[in-house]
Amino acid sequence: MNVMPPSGPTAQVRDRLLDLIKSGDLGSDGKLPTERALSERFGVGRRFVRQALDALEAEGLVWRKQGKGTFAGQPLDPMGDLAAKITGETNALEVMEARLCIEPELAALCAQRMQPDEVARLRMLAQRQWEAEDAQAIELWDGSLHRLIAQCARNRPLLTAFSLLDKIRSNPDWVAIRAKGRDMASLQVTHNEHLALIDAIAAGHAHAARTAMRDHLETRFNALRGELETAAAEQGETFFAATSKT
Amino acid sequence: MNVMPPSGPTAQVRDRLLDLIKSGDLGSDGKLPTERALSERFGVGRRFVRQALDALEAEGLVWRKQGKGTFAGQPLDPMGDLAAKITGETNALEVMEARLCIEPELAALCAQRMQPDEVARLRMLAQRQWEAEDAQAIELWDGSLHRLIAQCARNRPLLTAFSLLDKIRSNPDWVAIRAKGRDMASLQVTHNEHLALIDAIAAGHAHAARTAMRDHLETRFNALRGELETAAAEQGETFFAATSKT
């Protein structure tokens, strides 16, 4: 999908859409107003809205599906019923452990297989996350960044394994726990770690990318552990600590 | 679910249900008539029908879901659907790459979480594989060994990711390619590698187990690469080389 950079009214619509995306007024699923609503709101034809959305979709900032709508970020991979089945049989620590196994390798492969425009897309997603104004937007852009890295690794089974974890983690109660573990200081750390990761990927250094992702996940793991211990102290063990049975 | 063997009317209902299941009159999804319909049809109370179905469910001959119905057989495995979908979108090299990511970590976790009787089971499986007399038996015992390691790692998401790879690899054409890459010398190497791996696990050395598994998989990867190059030279690229698209 090679889309010309927008000019004229389309460029203005694109910028206003970007403002809307940044504004934090979207729902937790990042759903944007419909094309028809946006065309009324901006006082332009629907075709201009579509062209602006074409551009944003090419930049990886929105995704669209006929009959469903237009959403900020990157979509979760369809998992069928599998993730729902597993969610009740695992816990946050196991998922984190699995992430530490899989995502550094995805980052390394991404560094090896990255295509030229994809680095810019990663940087833009990291910037969206840094500029995010509420917990929902942080979650949406952080998730989108990790998803794009996984896609750019170009290994379908590993992408699927990642997506399984992604889906499990999308459970609202799990999302809430993560949100509690974030403050300005941790967001700064995350942003720095994201940038270091993207720099390693951009330079094509697989080993550095692997290490950067591992460091980043370990930081998040420690924050999660802190939250889980706080939650456990407050109310005894909850579903986060479901025993894994094999 | 411990269900007493049925007696009296329940036993008769059970037998009639079994006849119905065997009759081939069910739809393609194996859906049985509703409990209410069966109770009318057999001229008994619904409770008898439920008891008979309880028994058949305990025997694995039917499955039930509230709001959906009662079905002959066992529910479809969500992983089967997903693996079938992924199989057409990946290739043997990607799967091998994914194994190199996931299985060393499973071996390390297994070394940390292994329970006392499990080492003996691993050794027995390795011995079975060494003694196997044909390609099918080799595949069976080798697979069982790797599966047990994955289970003993006690991480549900990683086990699921492993199982997905296992499922993809169970495709018969893929099995055949692997069989062609084996001879007495390679089986000896494999056996030695299995033993080294199990020794590391038994000793609880996570790092050594990780390295042993990685070494073993790299050996298999090289053999697979050899077979794929041979196959490619013989008939041009086949489905093993499906391009991964992201």
Add this chain to the structure above:
DNA sequence: ATTCTGTACCAATACAGGATTGGTTTGCCT
């Protein structure tokens, strides 16, 4: 004649309300 724009149409998906189905409880009869 070509390009632009609004409108119409199509394909994919969602949604709401009612129906259906398994799971459980209640109340009546023996």
Add this chain to the structure above:
DNA sequence: AGGCAAACCAATCCTGTATTGGTACAGAAT
């Protein structure tokens, strides 16, 4: 007290309509 039918509840399905992105068509403007 035990057994059974009826009632109730929770989960899922079904249907018709609405919605949404994707595309085509027709008319207006240049």
